[in-house]
Amino acid sequence: AQSVTQLGSHVSVSEGALVLLRCNYSSSVPPYLFWYVQYPNQGLQLLLKYTSAATLVKGINGFEAEFKKSETSFHLTKPSAHMSDAAEYFCAVSDTPNTDKLIFGTGTRLQVFP
Amino acid sequence: EADIYQTPRYLVIGTGKKITLECSQTMGHDKMYWYQQDPGMELHLIHYSYGVNSTEKGDLSSESTVSRIRTEHFPLTLESARPSHTSQYLCASQTGDYGYTFGSGTRLTVV
Secondary structure (H helix, E strand, C coil), X not given: CCEEECCCCEEEEECCCCEEECCEEECCCCXXXXXXXXXXXXXXXXXXXXXXXXXXXXXXXXXXXXXXXXXXXXXXXXXXXXXXXXXXXXXXEECCCCCCCCEECCCEEEEEEC | CCCEEEXXXXXXXXXXXXXXXXXEECCCCCEEEXXXXXXXXXXXXXXXXXXCCEEEECCCCCCCEECCCECCECCEEECCCCHHHCEEXXXXXXXXXXXXXXXXXXXXXXX
């Protein structure tokens, strides 16, 4: 069965610092991987997705993620954190090409300090 | 601007009451989903639908039921609410490989 593990339920960075949110996946088939962001009292918004094309995926708001099969990882990064990046981030996996029935990780809460 | 709408946003209700959480989308998507989200926990799929008159249970067992009579409408019903049903319920829709579009969620508290 597919699953994702997000290391670190809370991550704190200073404004302008590098953001690194970790996600490792488990899948018996080539996975399709996603990062979503959830701001307080809102639904989830798609940041980026990997669907077996380029291994480095660029998303919205300056975020990007790199698919590393050898490490079964899909970590999310942003070179310079902004206060507005404070939110909950979810990694998700699907084993179907049409990205059906996503399986989500437990989430990582990102805090950004001035 | 959201294309998928959930109402109510917040609901506090007594034990034993029947409730319906509404979810509507204006994008013509065939596939729709309900996820349950507890604080600090991952989202769990509880129901999904691939189109009108198609509904299936998800990976997490739930006492709720759903219906899909119209493409745009995917309501979730609890016949008799209990405190264990207290959670956030998120509705989503999807077409092709464009990922999910989520509603803002309904935060349910059963007292």
